[in-house]
Amino acid sequence: MRGKFITFEGGEGSGKSTQAALLAGRLRTLGISVVLTREPGGSPGAEAVRHVLLSGAAKPLGAEAEAILFAAARADHLDQTIRPALERGAWVVCDRFVDSTRVYQGAVGKVESTVIRALERVTVGDTLPDLTIVLDLPAETGLARAAGRREGGAVDRFEGEALAFHAALRDAYRVIAAAEPERCAVIDAAPPPPRIADEVWTVVCARLGAAQVETDKVEPDPERSPPDGEPSARPRAALDAAVS
Ligand SMILES: Nc1ncnc2c1ncn2[C@@H]1O[C@H](COP(=O)(O)OP(=O)(O)OP(=O)(O)O)[C@@H](O)[C@H]1O
Numbered sequence: 209m210r211g212k213f214i215t216f217e218g219g220e221g222s223g224k225s226t227q228a229a230l231l232a233g234r235l236r237t238l239g240i241s242v243v244l245t246r247e248p249g250g251s252p253g254a255e256a257v258r259h260v261l262l263s264g265a266a267k268p269l270g271a272e273a274e275a276i277l278f279a280a281a282r283a284d285h286l287d288q289t290i291r292p293a294l295e296r297g298a299w300v301v302c303d304r305f306v307d308s309t310r311v312y313q314g315a316v317g318k319v320e321s322t323v324i325r326a327l328e329r330v331t332v333g334d335t336l337p338d339l340t341i342v343l344d345l346p347a348e349t350g351l352a353r354a355a356g357r358r359e360g361g362a363v364d365r366f367e368g369e370a371l372a373f374h375a376a377l378r379d380a381y382r383v384i385a386a387a388e389p390e391r392c393a394v395i396d397a398a399p400p401p402p403r404i405a406d407e408v409w410t411v412v413c414a415r416l417g418a419a420q421v422e423t424d425k426v427e428p429d430p431e432r433s434p435p436d437g438e439p440s441a442r443p444r445a446a447l448d449a450a451v452s
């Protein structure tokens with residue numbers, strides 16, 4: 209059975225990497241095979257492109273060229289890492305994905321939506337996330353966190369943009385989440401990490417838990433198997449225990 213694909217999105221310093229790692233760890237404690245990955249990057253080819261993008265080397269080429277480079281990296285990441293993992297039944301937890309392009313290069317970078325959609329069609333196709341967690345935080349707070357993490361090091365290509373750019377990112381993420389409520393869940397990223405992790409877990413269990421019950425089904429025990437059509441209780445209990 210195909211694994212589940214979960215992405216984390218949000219502005220700089222909103223806690224994507226922190227929460228992606230916490231979720232991956234929590235899923236693994238249930239015995240689920242998890243691939244934790246990130247964009248730009250996540251495969252050797254895409255990691256090479258990551259440096260070009262985040263160093264700012266591609267900035268003079270314009271937002272459209274950057275979008276094309278992101279798409280090239282994403283195509284490799286999907287082919288080399290994401291699709292093979294999903295096909296072997298692993299869950300993929302990805303730190304940034306297609307919504308970052310829609311927001312950074314599209315809504316805020318002003319690349320035509322027809323171009324963004326065309327790139328998406330050829331790279332992502334139907335490998336859209338089953339669930340996208342949007343971590344929502346005022347831009348100032350996120351930038352302050354990112355600066356704290358850097359400890360005086362240089363800002364990257366996108367951290368170096370003005371505050372208005374970052375405020376616009378937040379708005380654009382909210383617009384996407386409102387337009388695709390079945391795929392996206394917006395979570396307040398202001399509380400401490402463990403509280404956010406609990407919120408994330410509640411959403412994952414509510415939206416994807418039913419599928420997990422299927423994959424985690426125990427072999428029927430002829431002596432104790434439930435009546436036809438009734439699911440086995442054990443996997444549900446495991447998920448419930450993990451949520452509480
Ligand atoms: N809920 C939180 N409250 C306070 N600080 C946090 C919280 N979550 C993460 N941090 C801290 O904020 C900084 C940024 O977090 P993290 O790297 O997870 O964000 P990010 O969204 O991945 O950032 P970027 O967009 O730059 O990759 C880190 O130093 C992290 O320890």
Ligand SMILES: [Mg+2]
Binds near residue numbers: 224225226303
């Ligand atoms: Mg990060």
